[in-house]
Each structure stands twice: as C-alpha cells, then as structure tokens.
Amino acid sequence: MADRDNLLETLRGSRDRLTVRPASDGGWQLDDARLLSGWRTQASAEKGSAWPQPLVSHYARYFRDGNRTAYEGLVASRQQRLTRAVVMAAVDGPASREEWLDEVIDGAYLLCEQSSWSWAAHDDVFTRSGDVVPDRSRPYLDLGAGEVVAQLAWADHLLGTSLNERAPGLRRRIRLETSERVIRPFLDRLDWHWLGLDGDVHNWNPWIHSNIIVAALLLVDDPDEQAAVVARCIEGLDRFLASIPADGAIDEGYAYWWNGAGRALEGLALLEEASGGALNPDLPVIRALVAFPHRMHLGHRWFLNVADGPARAHKGLPWSMLHRWAVRLGDSDAAAHAATFAAVEPEPNAAAGLGRVLTQLTSLSQPTSRTQLGSAQLRPSWGTYLPSVQIMVARQTPGSTDGLTLAAKGGHNGEHHNHRDVGSVVVAVDGVPLLVDAGQPTYTAQTFGPDRYRIRAMQSAWHSVPAPFGLEQGTGSSFAATVLQEPTPEEPTLELGLGAAYGLDHPEQWIRTSLMNRELGSVVIDDRWNLPAQAPEGTHPPEGTHDVDITYLVAGTVRVGSDATATITPEGIPAAETTKGLHLRWKPATAVVLVDEWLLDDPLLSDIWGEKLTRIRFRMPAENRTSGAFTLTVEATP
Numbered sequence: 001m002a003d004r005d006n007l008l009e010t011l012r013g014s015r016d017r018l019t020v021r022p023a024s025d026g027g028w029q030l031d032d033a034r035l036l037s038g039w040r041t042q043a044s045a046e047k048g049s050a051w052p053q054p055l056v057s058h059y060a061r062y063f064r065d066g067n068r069t070a071y072e073g074l075v076a077s078r079q080q081r082l083t084r085a086v087v088m089a090a091v092d093g094p095a096s097r098e099e100w101l102d103e104v105i106d107g108a109y110l111l112c113e114q115s116s117w118s119w120a121a122h123d124d125v126f127t128r129s130g131d132v133v134p135d136r137s138r139p140y141l142d143l144g145a146g147e148v149v150a151q152l153a154w155a156d157h158l159l160g161t162s163l164n165e166r167a168p169g170l171r172r173r174i175r176l177e178t179s180e181r182v183i184r185p186f187l188d189r190l191d192w193h194w195l196g197l198d199g200d201v202h203n204w205n206p207w208i209h210s211n212i213i214v215a216a217l218l219l220v221d222d223p224d225e226q227a228a229v230v231a232r233c234i235e236g237l238d239r240f241l242a243s244i245p246a247d248g249a250i251d252e253g254y255a256y257w258w259n260g261a262g263r264a265l266e267g268l269a270l271l272e273e274a275s276g277g278a279l280n281p282d283l284p285v286i287r288a289l290v291a292f293p294h295r296m297h298l299g300h301r302w303f304l305n306v307a308d309g310p311a312r313a314h315k316g317l318p319w320s321m322l323h324r325w326a327v328r329l330g331d332s333d334a335a336a337h338a339a340t341f342a343a344v345e346p347e348p349n350a351a352a353g354l355g356r357v358l359t360q361l362t363s364l365s366q367p368t369s370r371t372q373l374g375s376a377q378l379r380p381s382w383g384t385y386l387p388s389v390q391i392m393v394a395r396q397t398p399g400s401t402d403g404l405t406l407a408a409k410g411g412h413n414g415e416h417h418n419h420r421d422v423g424s425v426v427v428a429v430d431g432v433p434l435l436v437d438a439g440q441p442t443y444t445a446q447t448f449g450p451d452r453y454r455i456r457a458m459q460s461a462w463h464s465v466p467a468p469f470g471l472e473q474g475t476g477s478s479f480a481a482t483v484l485q486e487p488t489p490e491e492p493t494l495e496l497g498l499g500a501a502y503g504l505d506h507p508e509q510w511i512r513t514s515l516m517n518r519e520l521g522s523v524v525i526d527d528r529w530n531l532p533a534q535a536p537e538g539t540h541p542p543e544g545t546h547d548v549d550i551t552y553l554v555a556g557t558v559r560v561g562s563d564a565t566a567t568i569t570p571e572g573i574p575a576a577e578t579t580k581g582l583h584l585r586w587k588p589a590t591a592v593v594l595v596d597e598w599l600l601d602d603p604l605l606s607d608i609w610g611e612k613l614t615r616i617r618f619r620m621p622a623e624n625r626t627s628g629a630f631t632l633t634v635e636a637t638p
Helices: 004-010 033-046 056-065 069-091 094-113 125-129 143-166 170-188 204-219 223-243 254-258 261-274 284-295 319-329 332-344 354-364 367-375 603-609
Strands: 297-299 383-386 391-395 404-409 425-429 432-435 476-480 482-485 493-497 510-517 522-530 549-554 557-560 565-569 582-587 592-599 612-619 627-636
Touching (some): 069 143, 143 354, 170 204, 284 297, 297 425, 391 510, 404 510, 404 627, 603 612
Antiparallel strands (some): 383 391, 482 493, 493 510, 522 627, 565 582
16 A cells, blocks of 8 residues: 555545645634734734844854754744744734735745755765855755755645745745755665664654655645655654564653654654545554653653653643544543643644644644543553663552652663663652753754763763762663563562673672652662672773762752751752652661752753752762662652
8 A cells, every 4th residue: 555556546635635724725713812822922023024044154053163053043943933924824814914924935935045954963064075064966854854844845735825826936946945955865865864774763764754744745746756755754654663662662762752753643644644544554553652651751741851851841742643643542541641731732832843733723623622632631550661661650649640759760871862871760759850860951063972971961970870980881782771670560669780781790780679669658779789899891980989879860959967868859940840859868877978069051951950950979888889788768758
C-alpha cells in the first residue's frame, strides 16, 4: 500500500480529506473568541511594523563564537508572527481580512527570500568550505527547513484562494522554493544523517519526515513526485518506529518525545486522513509511545527530565493530538492525562508551529472534543518501569501525585542527548521535584561538540549520583548500569550495579538501591561499595583525590542540621505548587557534608529553578573509602 504506484491512487484527492479545512470553506468561525484574545492583541500590535530581520552577522555568530540564539531567535520570531497572521486572516471578518492577508503575504515572501531555511548550527557550509554565509546552491535540509516548509504549506492550504486574489504569483514562488530547498534535496540525496540509514535513528527523523509529508500533500502538485516523496517519508517513519523499544521509552526524555515520537504520531495521523484510512498505522509500539508522557509525570507541569529537557513542561504542547490517539487506542489513563492538560491550555501557542496550532483550533471547534477535554481527571498509577532505559517512577500514593514520588534511572552514557546521569534519582513532594535533575541549558556550539561534558548540567558531578575516587562517569554505551533487581507494583525497588559507569572492573563494585517505602512514607537511596585501593588504570580521578563522594542536586532552600539531617523547602522555585518540603537523614552520621551553590545565569534553568541550585556532597570517612555503605532517607515535611 505504501509503494509509489499504490500511493498514486491512494493520495488522489487527499487535500479534500484533511480535517484542517481551507478558510474559503467557511468553517473557521470559533465559538469562543476568548481562545485567541491574546493572539489578537499581539498580532494587532505587530501588524504594519518592521519584521524581525535575521542577518548574516547573526548567522555567522554560531561559527565565530558558538552563539545559536542570535539567529534562531529572530527566525523563530518571524515565523511566530506569520503563524499569528495566518490564523487571524482565517478567523477575522471581511472588514479586516485584507490587512491580515497583506501581513501573511509579507511574512511568506520574507521566508521565500531568506537565504537559508536551515539553522546555522546544522548547516554544513562551514565544514565544507569555511564560509559563514549560507550557500543557496546547496540547501541544507534540517529541522529548520522542515518547519519553514510545513508552515508555508499550511498557510497555502488555509488561505490559498485569498492569496491568489491578493498576491498573484506568491503561491507559485512558494512552490518553487519548496522544490529547490526541500523536495529535490530529499529525493536526490541519501546522505542525510537523520534518515537513520546507519542505524542511528533519533528525533530528527520523524520531525523532518512529518513536515515533508505536509509539504508533499499540500505543495507538490505533480502526482508522481508527490507519491515518490510520501513513499520515502513512510520508509523513514517505519525506520523510526522500528527503533522504538517495546516499552515505548524515549531515551531522549519527555521533552524530546514531543519533537520525536509526537511528530511521528502527527505524520501518521495526517497520512491516514489523506488516504481516507487506507494508510492505517496499526502498530503495537504506538500504544506504548502514547503512554510515555503520562508515565513520566511527577505532578502539575513537572516531569522527569532525563537527557536534554526542562523539568517543567513547555506551554503550547499539542495535548489534543495525544488525546485523540489515546482515545483511539482505548488508553484511558493517557487520555485523561492529555485531556487535563489540553483543557487548562486552550489558547494555542505560536511557538508550537502553524500545523499544530491549526490542528488544535480544529479540535477545539468541535463541541464533543471540548466536552471530553474539560471533563477528564488525572489518574496516575503506582508508577512505571521501562526496562529498555532502566527508568522507574514510583508513587507513595497510587492514583495520586500527593506525597512522595521517586524516579530512578540506570541506562548508559551513550543515549541520545545524553547527560552523565547513570544511577541518578529525582524525588518530588506533592508533584514538585526538590531532589532534581538540572535539565537543559541554552544550546550553543559547545552543546553538541567535543566539549559537551565541560557543561555543568551534563556532568555526573552535578547529578544525584556517586563519585568513587571523585570520578566523573565515562561517555559511551559501555559506561552503563546493570539491573540487579527490577521494581514491581508491590515492591517499587530498583537496584543497580553502577561500577561500569565509572570504568571500574565490575558493576557490583558500586550498588545503588532506590526504593519507595509506602508503609513508612519514605524514599530510601542506599549505596554500597567495594572498591580497589586506587582508581583503575585508564580512569582519571581529580589530582590527589582519593575521596568517595555521594552527591545530590537540590532545588529550593537547603538547611543542614547538626544531627545528620537536613531540610529542603520549595522557597525560591518559581511557581512551586506546594509549601511542603523534604526532610533528609543519613547514616553514617560521620559523613562530611559539603554544600556548593550553583548560581544560575542561564534563563532556561533560572526560569524553572529560580536563582540557584544547590549540590550536597556527602564525603565518606577515611575508613569507608574502599568499602562501606551510605543510606539517605527522604520524607515529606508536614
């Protein structure tokens, strides 16, 4: 069904079957004008003003000093303004429609004139030629190009008739740029790393393929070429889905689920619509993928954030898309979770992209969907265990985010968007994490270069893990945990051998056990070790260091007592939804307590955690440097 010849017939008339309809069909009168009140205010203020103008000096900064945001921020502002204008042109009445159309025309033409649709951080122009100026003759097909072409495709689909009348020739220009920058490079080249032909399949694959599907359906008018593009996209999505483990885990973490697995689900849904149900993605792994977000939920907007990702969910995520999939698959827990978030965030976010915005508004315009989204309630289970990534999430109160939630991770240090976090733990109280993972800082050239692990947020020294001989964990899939005991609903305990993560000879030279004790209302993290007299050959402990440290990263305010106890309160955490804190006690009481503050100057981190994070290091007494045990017990404060 998915080969080129069959697709020629399957896709005939595909545009007429899409749920998102052209504005000329007359179906874009929203029942609740308040849904776009914020949009109207911002779009009206922007209209007629100068557009954001990304310049070559902004583009070149990535190659000169590693700064990505100078260019990408301006590109994003330009595209978000266009998204707002497109929506306003669709929903506003005839009196102001021409003004909005002119805004759309200007924004779309600026994108056509933009020398590169690629982000500078991805373009290979510098590595090929040493140039810091985009090469128009060799466009780079990346995430940025995919986002631009999909935005133009949805704008053309929604407003095509009006654009023809208001600016004849613009739609032809959009199709020309689409062909030269996206369609031909996609069909003519098989060396794009994100295709996953070398076996390394990551989130770029579904993100770009799903956007190219949009472009093929809406901007490619030749049926033969359209079928060829869609056939190759289906191959690519199949490659991504085949890479997903049976438990549906995403090693890149919750945040990248939305721009990986979530993009795949959007692409599959669009293909099913376009084909009238002939391209039916009935695969068992999809059910597991749909369950992943709610399995990583801690409470409120907080999620377990392994790898590169924030601990608090972004606004504007396409919850309605996830809800539709969950309902279709009969996953009531995933449906309730998605519906709850969709109901409290009805106003779309332009940063999500035009396609996601239009899909969300289409869902909200359907009364039955609005009712379903408003009536659901979160029903978190006891927790979860995902063996492929060795992640456990365990709740003190099954069915509720009240009390303690423990997340413990094994895995390895060759994961996508990896942080050196093998063996790390996160503990939340009433859904708010206080023993934390710092998460993703602002991306720069260093983030994905050879000096990645010079970034503090990526280091094991700033995760809640041990440090035998003061060692950093190693990089690569061989620096891994060995599971010694898997958790069950009745016994939520994850026991890991961590020795290999530090280059030790045997996994069981360091054993960490993380457990939720529901009966006593406590979390216990127990470390036991049996080390050689000195660090193994090939490892590189800090000079002169023979100490054994056990580190915990803390958000909020820390107060260390004099009796082997400490308290942590959520003071200083922006938008913390609880006043409860954590009480820590440990043994042996002879461990030396060292406290280091990390003053946060990165807005991606400070917006979530406030002014600082705090590292508590427990340094073992001399007699316990080669063998010993350390137990941390965590309880909620009243």
